[in-house]
């Protein structure tokens with residue numbers, strides 16, 4: 434196989450021909466999750482007119498599983514930021530606008546936020562029983578459920594030479610409260626690690642920016658018009674979800690962030 438044209442966290446992206454790519458997952462990555470990504474994106478392709486790479490087929494190659502997609506001839510916003518980190522600040526508004534577009538849709542057939550997160554929260558040993566109850570209450574609040582991406586960040590957005598934006602990577606999509614989806618992005622901006630494959634200088638620059646600037650609040654402001662109480666409850670829920678499913682090394686900073694929100698009033 435040729436050299437990859439891009440890297441995912443647990444996958445490599447290969448060009449197949451001018452119009453298609455293969456996202457090939459690492460050995461041992463759970464097939465169930467890849468199937469989830471494929472099922473989600475098929476639903477979204479059928480029921481919305483969002484710009485997304487069309488899913489072509491799911492394949493097994495020896496002991497790896499992958500998905501063929503329509504190739505997007507463009508660059509991810511993450512790669513643009515690597516060329517010029519200041520773009521991180523100029524693209525914020527566009528990212529929030531795309532996020533609001535996602536939330537315009539309701540897609541039947543997607544798992545709900547309750548189906549996706551209650552098991553995760555109940556089973557984790559990183560939260561105590563009071564904390565779990567608090568989060569499960571927010572999770573179950575009756576709201577109008579809309580399409581949520583679940584992992585909306587600059588690595589999952591591409592732009593082509595005509596300035597058309599595409600939203601990728603729908604594995605974590607669910608039907609739920611848009612405020613939770615916004616909070617997941619906000620918390621991610623504040624606590625997640627930069628991907629390992631990027632050059633060291635950027636890795637450390639990102640870690641520095643994250644600590645100095647309040648990127649979570651910045652994203653909430655960019656998205657705009659969310660009631661403060663809903664923000665606080667969903668930031669707590671989103672940080673509990675990140676804490677429960679996080680598999681990297683800076684667990685302490687995730688816990689620290691969760692506790693800071695827990696002790697805040699709004």
Ligand SMILES: Nc1ncnc2c1ncn2[C@@H]1O[C@H](COP(=O)(O)OP(=O)(O)O)[C@@H](O)[C@H]1O
Pocket residue numbers: 439440441442443444446454456486502503504505506507508509511588589590591601602
């Ligand atoms: N359909 C596509 N066309 C072109 N490049 C793609 C496509 N899908 C993914 N990529 C590239 O691969 C990177 C990682 O893909 P992504 O689906 O987000 O993987 P992961 O699930 O591991 O985060 C993207 O940021 C983008 O640069």
Ligand SMILES: [Mg+2]
Pocket residue numbers: 441588589602
């Ligand atoms: Mg991604």
